[in-house]
Amino acid sequence: MNVNKYNHIYQVLSSDISEGNYGRGDVLPSEHTLVSTFDVSRETVRKALNLLQENGYIQKMKGKGSVVIYNPSMDFTVSHLTSxxxxxxxxxxxxxxxxxxxxxxxxxxxxxxxxxxxxxxxxxxxxxxxxxxxxxxxxxxxxxxxxxxxxxxxxxxxxxxxxxxxxxxxxxxxxxxxxxxxxxxxxxxxxxxxxxxxxxxxxxxxxxxxxxxxxxxxxxxxxxxxxxxxxxxxxxxxxxxx
The missing domain is CATH 3.40.1410.10 (Chorismate lyase-like)
Known part of the structure; x- marks a missing residue:
């Protein structure tokens, strides 16, 4: 699997969530749609979605998909080292x-x-x-x-x-x-x-x-x-x- 591909998907989707293109409670496009959009394998898409879940952007829900749980009220992060x-x-x-x-x-x-x-x-x-x-x-x-x-x-x-x-x-x-x-x-x-x-x-x-x-x-x-x-x-x- 190409690590850059799943990281690219992660960066695109996490930015979309952070910038409000997907709101709290919204459902991300299906795995099938993401496979087609990014022209990658299902395994690569799942790797990106797992990373989004681990970092608090989404929660995978059976029968519903990847639901956005990101809290946009966090103006500045103090738990990460960022300029x-x-x-x-x-x-x-x-x-x-x-x-x-x-x-x-x-x-x-x-x-x-x-x-x-x-x-x-x-x-x-x-x-x-x-x-x-x-x-x-x-x-x-x-x-x-x-x-x-x-x-x-x-x-x-x-x-x-x-x-x-x-x-x-x-x-x-x-x-x-x-x-x-x-x-x-x-x-x-x-x-x-x-x-x-x-x-x-x-x-x-x-x-x-x-x-x-x-x-x-x-x-x-x-x-x-x-x-x-x-x-x-x-x-x-x-x-x-x-």
């Missing part, structure tokens, strides 16, 4: 990014960052602050710390587009995994300046330490979302046996 630009490409609600700050600092000024990124006091870090806005309103504020030695060419143009694309395509590094924690915090003076006067004045804050494939930590991220808009939705499936 903001990649998330945007899957959403119909398009945000703009405003770079507020891109400045180098001694790592010693940020003790938590120094510890998380395993730095020395005289190492330097970029502090990057970006607002994610929709229709002129700030919904998310991202503050990122990167090691200057690893990313000496970082600039506001790259910061306004996609940091991860720059790291992986330009620098040739591979981003592997992250550790995250979520808290709900009262807004400080800087938050109120960036978000404006919002009620309630609280943020859902996602803190992450991101690592490369060689286990080196390279990014400390603090992503603040308006608390009254934040939704944490994850999908879990119980596997039988074991």
């Amino acid at each position: 903001f630009k990649e998330i945007q490409q899957l959403k119909t609600k398009q945000y703009t990014t405003k770079v507020v700050e891109l400045v180098q600092y001694p790592a010693a000024e940020f003790p938590k960052v120094l510890e998380a990124l395993k730095l020395e006091a005289d190492d330097r870090v970029w502090r990057l602050i970006r607002q994610r806005q929709f229709e002129g309103k700030t919904h998310i504020v991202d503050t990122d710390y990167f090691i200057v030695e690893m990313m000496p060419g970082l600039n506001t143009r790259i910061a306004g587009d996609s940091i991860y694309e720059y790291i992986e395509k330009r620098l040739g590094l591979t981003i592997a995994y992250s550790h995250k924690e979520i808290t709900f915090d009262p807004m400080n003076e800087k938050d109120l300046e960036l978000f404006g006067n919002v009620i309630p004045p609280y943020t859902a804050t996602v803190r992450s330490v991101v690592h490369l494939t060689d286990a080196r930590p390279f990014q400390y991220n603090i992503s603040k979302h308006l608390a009254n808009e934040f939704k944490f939705v994850d999908f879990s499936r119980r596997f039988q046996g074991g």
Whole structure:
């Protein structure tokens, strides 16, 4: 079986579901129709449908077919390691990014960052602050710390587009995994300046330490979302046996 074929079907159907072309409760085309549409074997179609089911897009129901169970209320995923630009490409609600700050600092000024990124006091870090806005309103504020030695060419143009694309395509590094924690915090003076006067004045804050494939930590991220808009939705499936 050609792995690229079933992955292609998976990507097409998962994008259609994510973009709302199929709503929750809708039934996907039959296996016979998909075989004809994509000009592949039934086994390839079944492989793609199994992958959709495993990842929470559909549930196969006897006598009914592949029923969409995807929940579109999940604005941003915190359970996967994905860049903001990649998330945007899957959403119909398009945000703009405003770079507020891109400045180098001694790592010693940020003790938590120094510890998380395993730095020395005289190492330097970029502090990057970006607002994610929709229709002129700030919904998310991202503050990122990167090691200057690893990313000496970082600039506001790259910061306004996609940091991860720059790291992986330009620098040739591979981003592997992250550790995250979520808290709900009262807004400080800087938050109120960036978000404006919002009620309630609280943020859902996602803190992450991101690592490369060689286990080196390279990014400390603090992503603040308006608390009254934040939704944490994850999908879990119980596997039988074991």
